[in-house]
Amino acid sequence: MRLAVVLIVLLVAGCGTEVASRGGPPPATPVPTGKATGGPIPTPPPKVCPASGAQVTVGPVEAALGHRAVVLTVTNCRPKTLTLNGYPDVAVLDYWRKPLGTVVAHESSYMAIDPGPKRVRLSKGQTARAVVAWSNTVADGADPQTGQFLRVAARTGEVQAVWPVVTDLGTTGKLEVTAWARELKN
Template sequence: MGISKALPVVVVALVAVGCGSGEPPAPVTQAPVSSSRVAPPPALAVSAGIVEAGLGHRASVLTLTNNDAQARTLNGYPTVRVLDGSGKPLDVQVHHGVSYFSPDPGPKAFTLGPHEKLMSVVSWSATVTSGDTTTGAAVGVVAAPGEAEQTVPLKTDLGTTGEITVTAWMKDLPK
């Protein structure tokens, strides 16, 4: 098709959509902005660090941050549960104490000011002997009695051991 035969089709198409007609374009409307609010972070927020590995052992540091305007007093161990990909608790034993990656300072009271942090080490062995292996996708953590459980993504390849070890809260990681 030559240019002279295609030109009338283009002109008709432009006129049909209102281009060059002298009329203002139709107003553009936007979808309404949602008025839902994002929930503020919990007063005591927990996060998990990267998983460190060594000789079949694994560990991650849980960090607790006081987002409250008030100082908070904590003592002891966080409550930790290993969860599957749908958030269901797995049958995993939790021990308090020392591990391959960290000594356990034992329970000690801390007054945590606004924006201050505490840490706890969660560790496990990826040993496989016989039977089914267990892998968690997250941990449920209760920072202190009376606080709500927080779900924190953390892959735990527990092998066939079915257990983790958790240290008490501490200000600094051991050197």
């Protein structure tokens, strides 16, 4: 009787180990399905201080009632003072890193209040933030859009970095971007 119990326990324990050992890791890149992927996504670009001194990073996606947002942080990584006066340059890219036809509006959103463009001066090591927000609203008769990457720069005309950010835009096709500010308001 004891031998039967031990065999059953070993078989049950072995089943879990067998299944776990067969499955390989999920792919390192998103699958181009047109829908948000739940698996691992490519790593962010390496931290490199661009010639302008405006090093931009992208935070994780925050969600609330069908709305999404990421916080952009710009850090002055050069000794010279960095002056910003306006909005980050942002575009949504598909799986193949081609721009989606997304409208970028400089305005407040459900997730953040736009302070409007104001001069922000950053000494070396100081930061400013902006918010990129979107809605996952889906209307009948339209196909939802999903981006896999955000292309961002501190200002228009500067070198852009590509960040892995799944943007489930629903059918809105719109991003709402706030101006750079030292403190975010929501």
